Amino acid sequence: MAQVQALRCRECAREYDVAPIFTCEWCFGPLEVTYDYDHIRASISRETIAAGPLSIWRYADLLPVDRNPAVDLGAGFTPLVRADRLAAELGLGEVWIKNDTTNPTNSFKDRVTAVALSKALEFGFKVAACASTGNLANAVAAHAAHAGLRSFVFVPANLEQGKIVTTAVYGGNVVAIDGNYDDVNRLCAELAGTYPWAFVNVNLRTFYAEGSKTLAYETAEQLGWQAPDHVVVPVASGSLLTKIRKGFDELHTVGLLDEAPSVRVSGAQALGCSPVATAWLGESDTIKPVKPDTIAKSLAIGNPADGYFALDAVRNSGGGFAAVTDDEIVGAIRLLARTEGIFAETAGGVTVATLAKLAGDGVIRKDERVVVYITGHGLKTLDAVAGQVGPTATISPTLDAFHAAFDADDLLA
């Protein structure tokens, strides 16, 4: 791959050749792909991108994969929807929703999975695997089926039924663990050292994580090659937030943005699992792991591996953090649905509740162009709202019954 230089440790800067490795051998820090931006700049242009596929692969020049064709179920290039009714309700001027609910398996994990499994095929792996709170399991099982790979996905046994069924249907192995996500993760780290499998978020993680940059690329392209002023991103491991920031910076580096971006990046967490928000709010440099207890299961990472980098990104960019309650999460899911017709899963509720809180606090300003990343579909977490919404009325099939249930004034409005 001419566009990639090496893998580099984010903690101590040691470099490694391209391989399915994810931690620094010296200090255990996470590895990152480094690119030859001069080489990329020489061939990439707005026109080459516009002529590319309607998926993440239009940005192949900036992704660490050589393989053509890549594993492509159509992940990415999701709608960027202007949210005027939501903005008005929150006292904001300009809000856009990046609607990743429309991906092939209805979450942004399709992006990172497509990159990871394309890379896995390049490395010669025959089995795809992952540790997951649900969305990644869906994505890996589906993409593995599409690519003809066997799969093993590991999830906490108490995951929402919908997420388990929508993983198992693709025919791979689904292993339900009696424990929380961190327990699942730890088991997978040990299995990744034992079996020659492509664990997309373990040994393939370095490549997998790069797929998240496409959320920034698409945002800029869809805004007419401009970076927004402020973005709100949910934080589980912290990887998504850091890669979105990296994505905007890279666009400028390779000449696709006229001006250097100055995007304020704000992070969203659930109060019941908010190790990074706690560090930010407490102005601390130390992130203390927690035991998650929140309905936002897809964000329930008690020990976030990219937590420090997410904290730095928010601090350095002038963003903020909020930690929102389960009630606020559900309220925000309904707010987004009611104002914009977009149905988000609990992680999306966390993000919109954070948008509301930071807007109320004045951290997000009315003069800013704000983009909110909605990372998964509400169908994944139906239980969160199922008890709160239902028929407006259940009546006999008669005009009288209908008129008894609804006020005549309402019907004529």
Next chain:
Amino acid sequence: MTVTVRIPTQLRELSGTAAEVELAPGTLAEVLAALDAAHPGFQARLFGDDGELRRFVNVFVADEDIRFLDGLATDVADGATVSIVPAVAGG
């Protein structure tokens, strides 16, 4: 009386490829010091210049993250397992 320290793949070159090393019980600090004495090099890889565990090194005693226990003072009793695992991430 012994405790078992499980060695991650990244560090098996130090343990002579062994995935597990058996040592005497004690505090975690004592067990890790004994690990380094038996297989020199662990100290430098696990600990930073400040004498603290490097921030991306996760250590579990009996399946519990030591940050929820007593850190390096955590007691590792006879029969317990210590796992050294790099920080992993979300899904």
